[in-house]
Amino acid sequence: MAQLAGLEDAQRLYRLEASFLPGAVVMRWQGRDGLGEHAVTEVDVLSTRADLALGEMLGQRALLHTRLPSGETALRGGLVAGARRVGSDGGLARYRLELQSWTWWLQHGRHSRVFQEQSVRQIVDAVLGEYAQIACWRWAEGCDAFLEGRVRSYCVQYRESDLAFVQRLLTEEGLSWRTLADAEAPCGNVMEVFADSRRLPQADANRAGVRFHRADATEKADSVLSIGHRRRLSSTRVTLRSDDYRSVQNLTAQQEVDGGGRLSAREAFDSPGAYAFSGWNAAQHYATLHAEALEAQAQAWWGHGTVRGLRSGAWFTLQDAPRHDLPELLLVQVEHQGINNLPVDVRKQLDATLPVGIQRTSAVNPLPIAPNEADLWAQAEQTGYAQRFIAAPHDKPWRSVLPDGTGTRLNPRATAPGYQTAIVVGGSAEGGQDLHCDALGRIKVRFHFQDGDGHHDSAW
Known part of the structure; x- marks a missing residue:
C-alpha cells in the first residue's frame, strides 16, 4: 500500500516505541489502569514484516506515546505478555500486543515461607526483590510514618502467589499502590506504594481543571462528557475485639462510620483471633482503617470523556459541572480506547483488508459502567480517544478492599486451610x-x- 509510506508522521496521535517492531504504526489501542491493580495495554500495530516470530516478542519492553493537546507526550509502558498476528495481506501484517506492567509477573510466582519479626515494608521489599531484573518500585512519602514501625511477629505465605501475598499485606495495613509510566525503568513503569490517597498528585491533563463540555475533533481541549454519582448504605460502626495473652486482657476498639441512613445503627463486629493487636492503639488504628475502607466503598463517581492525560492515582477538578457541590475527584480506575489519526482512505483500506475485529476476547476487562464498549469505540472514532472512569472524593482517604473482604476485616478467610x-x-x-x-x-x-x-x- 503506497499510502503507508507517510504514516510514520510526527503528528500522529499515537506512536509505539519497540525495538522488536521498528517502524510499526499504531492503528488502535485500549487499556486499563487502577489503584491496586496492573496497568494493561493492548495495541494493534501495522508492520511491513509479516514473518516476525511472536515468541521473540514476549518479555520485551514497549512504550506507547500519546500526543496531548498541549504538544507534550504521555507514556504507557509495559512488557509484552502476549502477542498475536491478527492478519496479513502478504505485504502488510497486523499484530496485537498485550503489554502488562511488571506487577503482572508477580502472579506467576507462588511460594510457602515464613517471615518472622519483620515489618510489612521489609517483607514486601524481600518479595519484590526477587524480581529485580524487571521490578521497579518505591514507597511514597509518609508510608514509614503511617506504618509506625509495626513488626509482624510471625507472617506466613502458604501456597499463595507473590501477587496475592503482597496485595493482602498492603491491604491489611491500609496501603495501596499505583502504576506510573517511566521510560527509564527496565519494564517501562514503576509501582508506587502509598498510604494516604489525599497526598496523591493532581492530574497533568489540565492544572486549572478539566472541562465538562461536548467533544469534537475541532476542540482544542479535551473534556469530560458525562458524570454520575452513587451512594450505598453501609455499617455505621466498626468494632474489633481480641485478647492479649501478655497482659491477660481483652482489647476492644470502635470507630464510627458515615454509613448513611438515620433509621438504625449497623455495627460491623469482628473478632480476628487471639493476639491480633499489640495494644489498644494498634486496635484503634485498624478499626479506623476498616471504617475508612467502608466509607470509600459506599460511594463512587463515574463518567466518560476524552481527556488523554488522565490516569488512575491522580485527582482533578471538573469545571462547569452540572453540580456545584462536585468535589475534587481521585481517579480509582480508568479504561482507555484510542484510534490513531491515520488518513481516512488508508483506514478504510486497512479495515477492508485487515479487519479490526473489536468483538473478541481482550486482555482488558471493561469497567461495569456506562457507556458500553461499542459506544466508547464510536467516540474514539470521532475524537481519536475516549475513556470511562470510576473516581472517589479526593478529600477522603481511599482504602483498597479485596474480594474476600480484606480491608474491611482482618483474617476474613483461612490462608492455610x-x-x-x-x-x-x-x-x-x-x-x-x-x-x-x-x-x-x-x-x-x-x-x-x-x-x-x-x-x-x-x-x-
Whole structure:
C-alpha cells in the first residue's frame, strides 16, 4: 500500500516505541489502569514484516506515546505478555500486543515461607526483590510514618502467589499502590506504594481543571462528557475485639462510620483471633482503617470523556459541572480506547483488508459502567480517544478492599486451610534434643515447607 509510506508522521496521535517492531504504526489501542491493580495495554500495530516470530516478542519492553493537546507526550509502558498476528495481506501484517506492567509477573510466582519479626515494608521489599531484573518500585512519602514501625511477629505465605501475598499485606495495613509510566525503568513503569490517597498528585491533563463540555475533533481541549454519582448504605460502626495473652486482657476498639441512613445503627463486629493487636492503639488504628475502607466503598463517581492525560492515582477538578457541590475527584480506575489519526482512505483500506475485529476476547476487562464498549469505540472514532472512569472524593482517604473482604476485616478467610504437620525443634532450632518450652509452656516447630533456616521457625 503506497499510502503507508507517510504514516510514520510526527503528528500522529499515537506512536509505539519497540525495538522488536521498528517502524510499526499504531492503528488502535485500549487499556486499563487502577489503584491496586496492573496497568494493561493492548495495541494493534501495522508492520511491513509479516514473518516476525511472536515468541521473540514476549518479555520485551514497549512504550506507547500519546500526543496531548498541549504538544507534550504521555507514556504507557509495559512488557509484552502476549502477542498475536491478527492478519496479513502478504505485504502488510497486523499484530496485537498485550503489554502488562511488571506487577503482572508477580502472579506467576507462588511460594510457602515464613517471615518472622519483620515489618510489612521489609517483607514486601524481600518479595519484590526477587524480581529485580524487571521490578521497579518505591514507597511514597509518609508510608514509614503511617506504618509506625509495626513488626509482624510471625507472617506466613502458604501456597499463595507473590501477587496475592503482597496485595493482602498492603491491604491489611491500609496501603495501596499505583502504576506510573517511566521510560527509564527496565519494564517501562514503576509501582508506587502509598498510604494516604489525599497526598496523591493532581492530574497533568489540565492544572486549572478539566472541562465538562461536548467533544469534537475541532476542540482544542479535551473534556469530560458525562458524570454520575452513587451512594450505598453501609455499617455505621466498626468494632474489633481480641485478647492479649501478655497482659491477660481483652482489647476492644470502635470507630464510627458515615454509613448513611438515620433509621438504625449497623455495627460491623469482628473478632480476628487471639493476639491480633499489640495494644489498644494498634486496635484503634485498624478499626479506623476498616471504617475508612467502608466509607470509600459506599460511594463512587463515574463518567466518560476524552481527556488523554488522565490516569488512575491522580485527582482533578471538573469545571462547569452540572453540580456545584462536585468535589475534587481521585481517579480509582480508568479504561482507555484510542484510534490513531491515520488518513481516512488508508483506514478504510486497512479495515477492508485487515479487519479490526473489536468483538473478541481482550486482555482488558471493561469497567461495569456506562457507556458500553461499542459506544466508547464510536467516540474514539470521532475524537481519536475516549475513556470511562470510576473516581472517589479526593478529600477522603481511599482504602483498597479485596474480594474476600480484606480491608474491611482482618483474617476474613483461612490462608492455610486444612491440617498442617511440623517437626518440633529446640530453642536453638535444632531437632533431636530434649523438648524445649518457654515460660508459658509453648514449643517451637518447623513446618515441612520451610527452608530449615534457624530464624524461620514458628513463634513460641
